[in-house]
Amino acid sequence: MNATSFSYDRLLNTLGAWVLALMWALPLVYAVWTAFHPAAYEANFDLFAPLTLENFAKAWQAAPFARYFLNTVILVTMVLAGQFFLCTLAAYSFARFTFPGRNILFALVLLQLLVMPDILIVENYKTMRLLDLVDTIPAIALPYVASGFGIFLLRQTFMTIPRELDEAARIEGASPLGVLWKVYIPLAKPTYLAYGLISVSHHWNNFLWPLIVTNSVETRPVTVGLNIFSAIDSGVEWSVINAATLMTSGPLLIAFLLFQRQFVQSFMRAGIK
Amino acid sequence: MSAKPSMTSRREWIYGWLLLLPAMVLLFAFTHVPAITTLLNSFFSTPRGRRAAKFVGVENYDRMLSDPVFWKVFWNNVWYAVGTIPVSIALAIAMALWVNDRLAGRSFVRMAYFTPTVLPLIAVANIWLFFYTPGFGLFDQITGYLFGWPSSNYLGNTDTALVAVMVVTVWKEAGFFMIFYLAALQSIPLSLKEAAQIEGAGRWTVFWRITFPLLMPTTLFVSVNAVINSFRLVDHIFILTDGGPDNASKLLLFLIYEVAFRHWETAYAASLTVALLVILSLLAIGQFYFVDRKVHYK
Numbered sequence: 001m002n003a004t005s006f007s008y009d010r011l012l013n014t015l016g017a018w019v020l021a022l023m024w025a026l027p028l029v030y031a032v033w034t035a036f037h038p039a040a041y042e043a044n045f046d047l048f049a050p051l052t053l054e055n056f057a058k059a060w061q062a063a064p065f066a067r068y069f070l071n072t073v074i075l076v077t078m079v080l081a082g083q084f085f086l087c088t089l090a091a092y093s094f095a096r097f098t099f100p101g102r103n104i105l106f107a108l109v110l111l112q113l114l115v116m117p118d119i120l121i122v123e124n125y126k127t128m129r130l131l132d133l134v135d136t137i138p139a140i141a142l143p144y145v146a147s148g149f150g151i152f153l154l155r156q157t158f159m160t161i162p163r164e165l166d167e168a169a170r171i172e173g174a175s176p177l178g179v180l181w182k183v184y185i186p187l188a189k190p191t192y193l194a195y196g197l198i199s200v201s202h203h204w205n206n207f208l209w210p211l212i213v214t215n216s217v218e219t220r221p222v223t224v225g226l227n228i229f230s231a232i233d234s235g236v237e238w239s240v241i242n243a244a245t246l247m248t249s250g251p252l253l254i255a256f257l258l259f260q261r262q263f264v265q266s267f268m269r270a271g272i273k
Numbered sequence: 274m275s276a277k278p279s280m281t282s283r284r285e286w287i288y289g290w291l292l293l294l295p296a297m298v299l300l301f302a303f304t305h306v307p308a309i310t311t312l313l314n315s316f317f318s319t320p321r322g323r324r325a326a327k328f329v330g331v332e333n334y335d336r337m338l339s340d341p342v343f344w345k346v347f348w349n350n351v352w353y354a355v356g357t358i359p360v361s362i363a364l365a366i367a368m369a370l371w372v373n374d375r376l377a378g379r380s381f382v383r384m385a386y387f388t389p390t391v392l393p394l395i396a397v398a399n400i401w402l403f404f405y406t407p408g409f410g411l412f413d414q415i416t417g418y419l420f421g422w423p424s425s426n427y428l429g430n431t432d433t434a435l436v437a438v439m440v441v442t443v444w445k446e447a448g449f450f451m452i453f454y455l456a457a458l459q460s461i462p463l464s465l466k467e468a469a470q471i472e473g474a475g476r477w478t479v480f481w482r483i484t485f486p487l488l489m490p491t492t493l494f495v496s497v498n499a500v501i502n503s504f505r506l507v508d509h510i511f512i513l514t515d516g517g518p519d520n521a522s523k524l525l526l527f528l529i530y531e532v533a534f535r536h537w538e539t540a541y542a543a544s545l546t547v548a549l550l551v552i553l554s555l556l557a558i559g560q561f562y563f564v565d566r567k568v569h570y571k
Contacts, residue, residue, distance in 0.1 A: 009476065017371035018378070020364070021385035024444065028388060030411050031400045090296035097289030098282075105293065112304050114557055118505050119526065119549060122533045122542045123307030123314070146299035176288055205393035207508040208526070212534055223395045227511060230399055238403055245399040249392045256391045260384060263391070264452060 035243040055243035059229070062240070064217050065247060068225035072204060075137050075221055079203045080196060082145035087195075090146075091154030092180050096166065112148030121212055128213055139213045140221065144203065150195055157191040158184050194266030197259075204252050222248040308550065315544035319537070326540065333544035343545070345520050346528045349435055353524060354503040356435075357442045362495060364447040366488065369454035370480075386448040394445060398512035401441045402428070405513075434514050434522040441509055446502065450495045457491040458484070493560070500556050504549060525549050 035056070037049045059065065093099075094106055117124060124143050125134070133139040161184060169179045185192075207223040214220045220228075226248045230241045246253075256263050315333050317326040337343050372383045389397060404411050408424040416422040427437040461484065469479050507527040510516055516523035516531065523531075526549065533542035 013371060013374065014377055016367070017376055017382050020368065020371075021382040024389065024448070025385040026411070027397075027400045027404055027444070028392075030404065034403070086296040086299065089292040093289045093292035097285050097292070099286035099289035102289065105297065108305065109296075109300065112300060114501065114553055115304060115308050115550060116501075116505060117303050117307075119529075119546065119553075120304065120307040120311060121530065122539055122546060123310050124303055125533075126310075126539075127302065127307065142299065143303035146296040146303070148300070148304075151296060176292075201391055205395075207393065207395045207511070208530065211511075212530070223393050223508075226393075226399070227395055230512065238406075241399060242403060245396045249396045252391050252393075253388070256388070257384075260380075260387075264383070264387060264455075 031242045031246060034239045035246050037239065039237045039239045055237075055239045056247060058237075058240045059244035059247060063225060063229045063244070065222070065225060065244070067217055068220055068222040068248075069251075071137060071219060072221040072223075075140055075210075076200050076203050078137065078141045079144055080199050082141065083147050083150050083199055084192065084196075086146050087150035087154050088180070088185065090151045091158055092176075092184060094151065094155045095158035109148045109151050113152070117143035118209065121209060124209075125212055134213060135215050135219050137219055140206075140210045140219070141203075143209065147199075150199070153191060153195055154188060157188045161187050190266075193262065197263055197266045201252055311543045311546045311550075314540055315547050317540055319540040329540075333541050336541060337544050337548065342520055342523075342528070343548075346523045346525055347548075349521070349523055350504065350525045353435065353439060353442075354500060356439045357446070357503060358496060358499045361443050361446045361450055361499060362492065364443065365450035365454055365495070366485075368447060368451040369458055370484075372451070373455060373458045386451055388448070389445045390449040390452075392445075394506060394508040395512060397445055398441065398509035401444075401509075402513055405437060428514050428522075429518055431518050431521040434518060438509060438513055438522050441513065442503075442506075445509075446499065450499070453491050453495050454488060457488050461487050497557060497560055500560065501553065504553055525552075 036051050036053070038052055038054070090109070094102065094109075120143075128134050128139045128142075131139075133142070165183050165187075166179055169183050174182060204221075205223060206221075207227070210221050211224050211227065214224060217225075226244055229244055314326070316328060316330060318329045318332075320326040368386045372379060372386065376382060405427050407413060407426040407429075412427070413422075413424045417424065425433075427433045465483055465487075466479055469483055474482065504525060507524050507530070510522060510524060510527050514522040516527055525545070529542050529545045529549065532538050532545060
């Protein structure tokens with residue numbers, strides 16, 4: 001209880017927090033170091049080693065990263081638009097309509113939190129072949145568009161919106177879809193932001209399913225492109241691979257650093273519900 | 274009079290169903306139907322060329338149960354889960370407590386913990402692969418400098434490959450779980466802590482008697498998520514070890530990928546998928562009942 005033991009305790013805690021933080025930052029710092037220095041310095045730490053962007057230039061030329069980025073952007077946009085549209089309608093239905101089968105259907109939606117498309121790769125690949133969609137960007141997106149997590153999250157938000165607002169809009173003659181558009185969606189904006197950030201980071205990073213369902217430069221997202229690039233054992237220098245690695249995570253990393261607070265809060269918001 | 278409410282409720286039913294329809298169609302098409310066809314196909318042989326699949330009963334399951342690779346991978350996954358989940362959760366709680374406290378350089382510390390979460394697992398694996406490189410990777414350099422250890426190939430050794438993969442997983446996940454604990458910590462009323470401190474309870478007592486029990490619902494949520502992730506995320510394996518050496522770091526979903534898309538034995542892959550789904554369901558149910566009894570709801 002006395003002051004000296006208290007500050008001793010505080011010192012230990014601060015030290016622990018910092019040691020862990022440095023350990024957590026180390027791999028990334030190391031990757032940044034090698035990516036911005038010539039290959040000769042990749043294991044040789046000289047504070048005055050010359051800085052260079054050559055590794056990035058080499059990586060950019062060695063593989064069609066521009067195309068991979070375009071594919072990922074298309075993919076992420078497609079998934080997000082689809083999820084917002086479908087999950088909003090479904091969540092509105094679960095939150096404010098009563099109809100036979102509602103509870104069973106909702107249980108089936110929640111089941112997707114456990115039985116995920118990520119695991120059902122064999123059958124989903126067969127389905128895509130049947131639909132003749134193999135090696136297209138929609139094939140990567142489709143299994144994730146009806147997201148059980150998204151429906152659940154939006155339903156929880158919609159249920160907190162007072163019914164009086166809903167009824168007032170109806171008395172003024174708004175249709176159910178009008179009410180959804182004018183009352184529910186504007187009031188759920190923070191949830192959309194949170195869900196959007198989670199969805200974008202998730203699908204930017206997704207790897208296994210895109211690896212299976214794509215096999216050409218025109219469809220591969222950056223994660224698959226990076227895997228192919230770094231798997232070549234033809235002596236691509238580490239510094240170049242690290243540059244490519246940073247490049248693929250770059251946009252997300254920059255977005256995260258800029259919107260750190262929103263990121264953390266949106267993950268928290270999604271977690272509480 | 275009696276017809277009118279049924280008319281409006283009928284209309285409400287139709288609205289409800291129509292709003293749900295598009296999402297349900299896709300949900301069934303890519304989750305529920307494939308789950309069922311996986312189960313059905315696991316009782317058939319793999320169709321090859323003109324030879325159609327034929328019913329083989331439990332042959333695929335027989336093969337699975339007598340397949341040493343399956344059992345190796347099964348135990349790998351068990352150890353992987355047992356090794357990563359408690360460590361990630363313990364670290365996540367520590368991180369959350371530190372970041373929630375007044376701390377010098379708090380925003381840097383929080384950023385360092387959380388950044389791995391935003392990076393693609395495949396990119397993270399690349400960074401760590403370099404980290405682990407025998408001889409001149411940073412890991413060897415540090416252990417060599419500090420303890421004089423010789424250079425060692427952590428990813429290429431059957432004894433250490435899985436542990437090396439687990440380290441990467443913990444690094445990636447702890448910061449993610451921290452966020453949920455941070456949210457939970459901020460909802461614990463300060464008055465509880467203060468009351469305990471007035472009674473003369475130390476920090477450890479406060480943590481074990483008050484904070485930790487109140488965090489139980491979060492621990493349940495996080496551990497369910499962690500269990501699912503330990504069976505769902507195998508991206509890093511592709512880069513780090515490709516399942517080797519000698520299956521030492523192969524996880525179940527990676528094996529399913531390999532059987533289905535490298536050997537094209539889809540029927541056997543279907544029975545492996547069923548095994549994975551059964552394991553996941555049992556774990557989810559088990560966890561819920563086990564932790565539920567210990568959770569302190571308000």
